[in-house]
Amino acid sequence: MELKVINESGQSSQTVQVSDVVFGREYNEPLIHQLVVAYQANARQGTRAQKDRAEVKASTRKPWRQKGTGRARAGMASSPLWRGGGQIFPNRPDENFTQKVNKKMYRAGICSILSQLGREDRLVVVESIELESPKTKSLNEKFKSMGLESVLVIVDEVSENLYLASRNLPHVAIVEPRYADPLSLIHYKKVVVTRAALEKLQEMFA
Numbered sequence: 001m002e003l004k005v006i007n008e009s010g011q012s013s014q015t016v017q018v019s020d021v022v023f024g025r026e027y028n029e030p031l032i033h034q035l036v037v038a039y040q041a042n043a044r045q046g047t048r049a050q051k052d053r054a055e056v057k058a059s060t061r062k063p064w065r066q067k068g069t070g071r072a073r074a075g076m077a078s079s080p081l082w083r084g085g086g087q088i089f090p091n092r093p094d095e096n097f098t099q100k101v102n103k104k105m106y107r108a109g110i111c112s113i114l115s116q117l118g119r120e121d122r123l124v125v126v127e128s129i130e131l132e133s134p135k136t137k138s139l140n141e142k143f144k145s146m147g148l149e150s151v152l153v154i155v156d157e158v159s160e161n162l163y164l165a166s167r168n169l170p171h172v173a174i175v176e177p178r179y180a181d182p183l184s185l186i187h188y189k190k191v192v193v194t195r196a197a198l199e200k201l202q203e204m205f206a
Contacts, residue, residue, distance in 0.1 A: 010147035038099040053086030134164035152188040156196035
């Protein structure tokens, strides 16, 4: 498997040979879907809550007498059948949303995503991305000259200048190889990997 190496103008003049174990996998859509769902579920805080009929602040007085009115029987205004009443099965903040994903499945899923990105020309390699000063404008101009708008950049180590310059760009994310999650890999239109980060990715998932 070969990946394109682009320069600062976004032009590809050469390619780099990569491992087929990591970048030559078949596209496994059910596994990738499971990874993304598990990642989003594990990111949930689970702090939302609803009230049941005992917790709703309402009068416990019987709204009207039991018989003779022609209306349905009603015991109290906090009934779940009434507007503003309690929930029958309310959400609780102690509910657990976490989903377990085995290491073997996670590695296979990430490799499947990387392989598909390479086949779609959405994954490219650069020598390095460095900035002399933490200027957002400089980094934005660099990405524009490379033809990159929505981009996930995977670098060997995130420098302070790179972090400060990128944090105000809404469609740019810069991470280290260990923080490249399945959702980000799918979300961004382009994934740019430095040569040093590429070696780390192959070590991690080979």
